[in-house]
Amino acid sequence: MDNYICPCGYIYSEELGSPSRGIAPGTKFSDIPYDWRCPVCGLSKEYFGSRNSIINALNIPETY
Ligand SMILES: [Zn+2]
Numbered sequence: 001m002d003n004y005i006c007p008c009g010y011i012y013s014e015e016l017g018s019p020s021r022g023i024a025p026g027t028k029f030s031d032i033p034y035d036w037r038c039p040v041c042g043l044s045k046e047y048f049g050s051r052n053s054i055i056n057a058l059n060i061p062e063t064y
Pocket residue numbers: 006007008009010038039040041042043
């Protein structure tokens with residue numbers, strides 16, 4: 001399970017999904033419909049970055 005981060009700071013967790021937006025817990029980010037939008041700012045999923053890319057950008061060791 002991975003997390004994906006919107007530029008606005010919202011984090012989509014594959015583990016939690018987004019039930020209020022019709023995305024069941026455990027839904028992989030790649031399986032989310034293309035018309036899904038960030039519930040906070042409304043950006044489409046193509047703007048989201050993977051958790052790993054954020055970690056690399058911030059140079060934080062991936063140990064937590
Ligand atoms: Zn957003």
